[in-house]
Amino acid sequence: MEYVLGAHQYGKAETRLVRIYRDTARHQIRDLNVSTSLRGDFAAAYLDGDQANVLPTDSQKNTAYAFALERGVAEIETYALTLARHFADDIEPVHAARVEVDEYGWERVRLTGGDHPHAFVRASQEVRTTTVTVEGRGREQRTWVLSGLRDLVLLKSTGSEFAGFLHDRYTTLVETDDRVLATSLTARWRHMRPEGDWNALNASIRQVLIEKFATVHSRALQQSLFQMGKAVLAAHEDIAEIRLSAPNKHHFLVDLSPFGQDNQGEVFHADDRPYGLIQCALQREDAPPAGPAWDVPSSFAG
Numbered sequence: 001m002e003y004v005l006g007a008h009q010y011g012k013a014e015t016r017l018v019r020i021y022r023d024t025a026r027h028q029i030r031d032l033n034v035s036t037s038l039r040g041d042f043a044a045a046y047l048d049g050d051q052a053n054v055l056p057t058d059s060q061k062n063t064a065y066a067f068a069l070e071r072g073v074a075e076i077e078t079y080a081l082t083l084a085r086h087f088a089d090d091i092e093p094v095h096a097a098r099v100e101v102d103e104y105g106w107e108r109v110r111l112t113g114g115d116h117p118h119a120f121v122r123a124s125q126e127v128r129t130t131t132v133t134v135e136g137r138g139r140e141q142r143t144w145v146l147s148g149l150r151d152l153v154l155l156k157s158t159g160s161e162f163a164g165f166l167h168d169r170y171t172t173l174v175e176t177d178d179r180v181l182a183t184s185l186t187a188r189w190r191h192m193r194p195e196g197d198w199n200a201l202n203a204s205i206r207q208v209l210i211e212k213f214a215t216v217h218s219r220a221l222q223q224s225l226f227q228m229g230k231a232v233l234a235a236h237e238d239i240a241e242i243r244l245s246a247p248n249k250h251h252f253l254v255d256l257s258p259f260g261q262d263n264q265g266e267v268f269h270a271d272d273r274p275y276g277l278i279q280c281a282l283q284r285e286d287a288p289p290a291g292p293a294w295d296v297p298s299s300f301a302g
Helices: 043-047 057-070 076-090 198-215 221-235 297-301
Strands: 010-021 028-040 094-111 114-135 142-156 181-191 239-253 268-283
Touching: 010 057, 028 057, 028 076, 057 076, 076 094, 076 114, 076 142, 076 198, 142 198, 181 198, 181 221, 198 221, 221 239, 221 268
Parallel strands: none
Antiparallel strands: 010 028, 028 094, 094 114, 114 142, 142 181, 181 239, 239 268
């Protein structure tokens, strides 16, 4: 029996990088988690242990740090594009490069009379994300950009129901026309082109998602997600596709009748697990092919 090497890649995962701008007395901070992954002529490394074509993952880490200083990180999409294009263009054995960046937000410490110039507090648990994939070089080079966010925690205390669902002999859930709807949203969207005003677009899409979550009378979280994704595509013609993932953060009404109290939707138990996980994708009919844009290194882990 012969054994054939299949798809393979390697890179440096989760390089923690903090870039502080000290150009003025009012400092700026960008807090990133950077992962790089390369594909190319690396079969010999797997088959024979020959490292001649292998750029060390430590070199990839160092490049991420050096580019943060030399090129800056004003927008994480631009930073990721610069890194990915460098690996694809300048490292001969590399056929494709993928760069993933998470950004953690910071806010200035507020003082009486104004903000502190160089003291910060973490903004929230929400994370801004991007994934850039570059294949080939020169005129044949192709590029895909994903942007997104995760851990955007949303809750509406009414305006949501869940009824008319399928019942079987194991169904115990009680139908309701008034419930708390809460989630920790992950949203990722694919751009038509590898260019744009990334910061402004990110802020706009985030606002569309939040507003639609708030204003849609939800008969199910599935319906809410579809309407949120649809609103993003309607508002931004340069978005080819959006994917949404939302755990249903259940809030169960506490039975206070043993204490002679009538709980009319005021006291709940927040249950973190198990939870329903609702996911969907929306795409324009004329969207360009996604190529490897959605491929992830974790797919090798099963």
